[in-house]
Amino acid sequence: MGRYNFDKDKFQFEEDKNKSKTIITTIIWLLISSVALSILYYLIFSLFFSTPAEKKLVAENKIIKKEYASINSKVILLDDAVSDLEIRDQKIYKEIFNSNPPDFNQKSIDTTSFLGYDDFTKKIVDYTGHKISMLEYEVKKNDLIVDSLTSFLKNNASSLRNIPSKVPLENFTILQTGAGIGKKMHPYYKTIVYHEGIDFIANLGTNVLSAADGVVQTVYRSSSDKGNYVAINHGNGYITYYYHLGLIQVREGSNVRGGDVIGEVGTTGISFAPHLHYEVKLNGKVVDPLNFFFGDINPAIFRQMLMISMTTGQSLD
Amino acid sequence: MFLRRKKYKFNPDTLNFEYQKEIFVKKLIKGISFFILSTIVFVGYFFIYTSVLGYELPKTSLLKKRSAVWYSKLDVISAQLAENQNTLYELQLRDNNLYRPIFGMDEISQDVRNAGFGGVDRYDYLKGLDRSGVLTSLCQETDILIKKAYIQSSSYEDVDVLATKAEEMAYCIPRISPVSPRNTHLSSGYGMRLDPITKDSYKMHSGLDISGPIGTPVYVTGDGVITKIYYDMFGYGHYIVVDHGFGYKTRYAHLNKVLVKEGQKVKRGDEIALLGNSGRSTGSHVHYEVIFRGKAINPLNYFNYKIKPSEYAAIIHNRKNNEDSVNS
Numbered sequence: 001m002g003r004y005n006f007d008k009d010k011f012q013f014e015e016d017k018n019k020s021k022t023i024i025t026t027i028i029w030l031l032i033s034s035v036a037l038s039i040l041y042y043l044i045f046s047l048f049f050s051t052p053a054e055k056k057l058v059a060e061n062k063i064i065k066k067e068y069a070s071i072n073s074k075v076i077l078l079d080d081a082v083s084d085l086e087i088r089d090q091k092i093y094k095e096i097f098n099s100n101p102p103d104f105n106q107k108s109i110d111t112t113s114f115l116g117y118d119d120f121t122k123k124i125v126d127y128t129g130h131k132i133s134m135l136e137y138e139v140k141k142n143d144l145i146v147d148s149l150t151s152f153l154k155n156n157a158s159s160l161r162n163i164p165s166k167v168p169l170e171n172f173t174i175l176q177t178g179a180g181i182g183k184k185m186h187p188y189y190k191t192i193v194y195h196e197g198i199d200f201i202a203n204l205g206t207n208v209l210s211a212a213d214g215v216v217q218t219v220y221r222s223s224s225d226k227g228n229y230v231a232i233n234h235g236n237g238y239i240t241y242y243y244h245l246g247l248i249q250v251r252e253g254s255n256v257r258g259g260d261v262i263g264e265v266g267t268t269g270i271s272f273a274p275h276l277h278y279e280v281k282l283n284g285k286v287v288d289p290l291n292f293f294f295g296d297i298n299p300a301i302f303r304q305m306l307m308i309s310m311t312t313g314q315s316l317d
Numbered sequence: 318m319f320l321r322r323k324k325y326k327f328n329p330d331t332l333n334f335e336y337q338k339e340i341f342v343k344k345l346i347k348g349i350s351f352f353i354l355s356t357i358v359f360v361g362y363f364f365i366y367t368s369v370l371g372y373e374l375p376k377t378s379l380l381k382k383r384s385a386v387w388y389s390k391l392d393v394i395s396a397q398l399a400e401n402q403n404t405l406y407e408l409q410l411r412d413n414n415l416y417r418p419i420f421g422m423d424e425i426s427q428d429v430r431n432a433g434f435g436g437v438d439r440y441d442y443l444k445g446l447d448r449s450g451v452l453t454s455l456c457q458e459t460d461i462l463i464k465k466a467y468i469q470s471s472s473y474e475d476v477d478v479l480a481t482k483a484e485e486m487a488y489c490i491p492r493i494s495p496v497s498p499r500n501t502h503l504s505s506g507y508g509m510r511l512d513p514i515t516k517d518s519y520k521m522h523s524g525l526d527i528s529g530p531i532g533t534p535v536y537v538t539g540d541g542v543i544t545k546i547y548y549d550m551f552g553y554g555h556y557i558v559v560d561h562g563f564g565y566k567t568r569y570a571h572l573n574k575v576l577v578k579e580g581q582k583v584k585r586g587d588e589i590a591l592l593g594n595s596g597r598s599t600g601s602h603v604h605y606e607v608i609f610r611g612k613a614i615n616p617l618n619y620f621n622y623k624i625k626p627s628e629y630a631a632i633i634h635n636r637k638n639n640e641d642s643v644n645s
Contacts, residue, residue, distance in 0.1 A: 006325060006334075013325065013334050038359040046376045056448060057380040063446045064387040067456060068394075074459045075397055081466040082401045088473045089408050092416060095480045101411065175414045188492035189632045203418040223618035270621055272487060273419035316419075 096273075097178070098185050099313030102304070162236040164211030165295030166258050168278050169200045169265075174301055176201050178275060178316060180309025181288045187272035187316055195315045196286045197241070197279030204246060204274045206265040210256040211240050211280075211292070219252050226277070227269025230262050240289075243277035244268050244317075272316040391451055398458055405465055412472055420479040430468055431461070488585060489561040491538035491619055494527070495569055495605045496592060497633075499626035501529035504602055507615040513599050523613035524568065524606035527622075531573050531601045533592040536633060537583045538567055538605075538620065546579050553604065554596020557589060570604035571596050586636030 007014050050058065093101040153160070169176065178199030186193045214234035221228045227244040234240065246266025256262060267274045280289040290306055297305070325334040366372050373381070413424045443453045505526035509519050541561035548555050553570035557577070560566050573593025583589060594601040607616040 013327075034355065034358045035362065037355050038362045041356070041359045042363070042374075046374070051374065051377065054374075054377050054380055057377070057384055059446050060448055060452075061380065061384050061387060063443065064384075064391070064452055067443070067452055068387065068390060071394055071455060071459050074463060075394055075401075078401055078459065078463055078466060079397065081463070081470065082404050085408055085466060085469055085473065086404060088470075088477065089411065092473065092476055092480045093411070095484050096416070096419060173410065173414055175410050176418075188487050188490070189628075189635070190488075191628070191631045191635045193628065201415050201418050203424070204421065206418075223615070225621045225623070270492065270619075273483070274421065275419075 097312045097314045099311050102308050102311060159236055161213055162234040162238050163292055163295070164234060164238055164240045164280055164289070165292050166209060166211045167200075167293055167296045168209050168211045168240070168242060169202055169276060170207035170209060170261075172200070174304050174308065177305045177308040177312075179312040179314060180290060180306075181286070182310070184312070185314040187314055188270065193315075197243070197277050198289050198309055199312075199316050200265075200276040200278060201316070202265045202274065202276060204265060204267065206276075207261045208242050208245060208263045208265060208276055210258055210260045210262050211278075211289075212238070212258040214238075214240075214256055216250045216252055216254050216256060216262070219248055219250065221248070223268060225269050227271060228263075228266060232256060232262070237283040239281045241277075241279040241281070243279070244271045244275060270317050275316045277315075277317065388449075388451065391455060395451075395455060395458075398455070398462060401462055401466075402458075405462065405469060408469055409465075412469065412476065416476045416480070420476065420483060422475065422479070425468065425472055430465055485540075486563055488540045489563055490565055491561060491567045491607055491616070493536070493538050493585065493620050493632055494622050494629065495535050495538055495567075495603055496527055496529055496533055497626055497629045498622060498624065499629070501527050501533065503622060504528040504600075507613075507617065514597060524570075524604050525616045526602045526604055528600060528602040529592050531591070531593055533603075534588045535569055535572065535590040535592055535603055537569075537585060537587050537589045539565065539585050541565075541567075541583060543577050543579055543581045543583060543589070546575055546577070549596055552597055554598060555590070555593065556596075556604075559583065559589075564610045566608040568604070568606040568608065570606075571598045571602060573601075584636055586633040 006012075090101060093099075178201050179195055180198045182195060183192050184195040185191070210232055212232075212234045214232040216230060217233040217239065218229070218231040220226075220230075228248055229241060229243045229245060230248055230250060231239055231241050242262065244266055245263040245268065248263040250256060250260075250262045265274055265276050271277075278289055280287050280292060290302070290309060293302060293305070325336055327333075328335050367374065409425075409430065416422075417424055440453045440456055443456065447453050503525065505513075505522060507525055508522060510522045512518055512520050537559055539559075539561045541559040543557060544560045544566070545558035546556075547553075547558075553568070555572040555575055556568060556570035557572065557575060558566055558568050569590060571593055572590040572595060574591040575589070576591070577583065577587075577589045592601060592603050598604075605616055606613050607619055608614070
């Protein structure tokens with residue numbers, strides 16, 4: 001049964017058609033008004049109440065805000081303290097080695113440096129392309145070297161055993177590397193003297209190891225100059241020397257294997273501090289001991305050792 | 318204004334159009350039912366929005382955005398901390414593996430370096446509030462790093478004192494020969510020997526004799542102070558005693574001429590006298606003694622006589638140059 005309206009002009013009742021114009025418009029209206037109402041309800045609801053998840057978020061944001069201030073001030077303090085420590089480290093290092101400490105925190109190529117360009121994607125692609133072609137060239141070159149080495153070693157396998165390839169110090173870490181071969185300042189004379197070996201800094205009593213298989217050629221005990229030292233003949237012209245030792249645990253003529261303990265680090269002779277001065281001679285000529293360590297250390301560590309040994313300005317004699 | 322039209326209803330019994338009056342109670346019931354209905358609809362929408370469509374409530378996402386801002390700030394701090402940690406780690410390694418062995422100090426163990434951070438949970442107040450645990454770990458890390466930096470700093474204080482002292486010691490300890498190896502030679506070593514003049518008994522020779530022509534410059538072998546200049550006709554002749562500190566003294570005897578005064582400060586390589594033949598001596602030479610804590614010890618343990626004359630000259634020259642640069 002429909003509703004009726006009184007039409008004053010026509011003076012008669014007419015069926016009210018507003019409500020039943022179309023079902024679709026009604027539904028749309030219903031939908032819109034109900035959604036609007038729901039949003040209103042939600043707004044009121046959210047003003048006064050929070051869901052458990054929201055409560056947690058609010059609490060967390062609040063505690064982070066509070067703690068952030070304190071952490072931030074602490075980190076600023078820490079930044080200061082650490083940079084101060086770095087300066088003191090440099091000072092101490094300089095006092096001992098007459099050079100700046102090595103810096104291994106060098107950043108690789110910084111991609112943000114490309115961002116300044118308008119065509120930075122192109123720059124990156126160019127750079128990467130260039131790098132790849134360089135690497136390809138290097139790989140080819142290294143392939144050739146490896147091939148020639150392999151063929152050489154096939155014929156001379158036994159000669160490898162004579163090479164003093166072991167780092168002659170127990171529990172060695174790269175930072176223990178001191179001055180390498182070359183012109184270094186003498187710790188006492190303060191003049192530049194040619195340093196014929198490499199220094200390894202270690203605690204008194206640290207075990208000194210033989211760098212390869214061989215026969216102990218010399219055991220010499222002395223309080224002057226090079227101090228107590230051992231020389232080991234590895235054959236094929238290789239002789240290694242271990243200077244400033246404390247205790248010596250081998251005798252002349254005894255056979256040693258690579259890695260055997262031959263003595264302990266000391267500071268005998270003219271030595272600034274406990275250290276091992278290690279020398280390698282090939283056919284009577286002094287050679288850089290670092291170049292033989294490939295059997296014991298990986299290329300990255302080798303590079304770091306090389307860097308330290310070269311940049312260290314003062315030997316411990 | 319739009320006036321609400323009156324509603325009429327056709328009554329089949331009276332065959333009349335009747336004006337419909339709305340009673341208050343009816344209105345109330347209508348309102349309540351409308352409210353209930355709309356709430357049900359709201360809950361329905363809510364359910365569809367959150368569970369079926371899987372959207373987040375606007376308030377939640379707003380809060381999450383704020384939280385994300387905080388987390389990105391924490392990220393920055395975390396990166397800063399990581400950098401500091403790396404630096405500290407490197408310094409620690411250098412301290413343990415380099416400085417401490419050099420000065421014969423014990424290594425600071427990791428236990429000590431990390432001390433005070435086990436046991437009691439001092440970050441309890443953050444529990445439950447910190448959803449991801451990032452804040453707690455940051456707080457902890459910061460505190461640990463500050464502690465480590467403090468330990469490192471006190472360690473460096475110790476090392477620095479020794480390093481400065483060692484550097485000073487390197488200059489003070491008598492580490493060179495008193496005369497150049499050019500035109501000189503070792504004529505008598507340290508130890509028991511037949512008396513060179515009476516030749517009748519073995520006596521302790523407490524120093525080293527280096528022979529050379531009269532007038533050869535005698536250099537002081539380490540930094541120090543001239544404490545004694547004396548002439549002893551039947552013994553050392555003209556001689557000088559230098560105090561180097563750190564328990565070391567040196568004596569230079571049988572000199573021809575003394576070029577310094579008592580109390581004068583000298584540096585290694587300074588020319589203090591000329592070689593001679595004064596006192597109880599059988600030829601021109603310098604008698605050189607190293608005295609450590611009152612006892613004469615073998616000087617040869619303290620220097621290398623076999624270095625090249627050019628190297629020796631460089632040492633003397635180097636000291637002179639340093640002197641000049643200080644003066645100018």
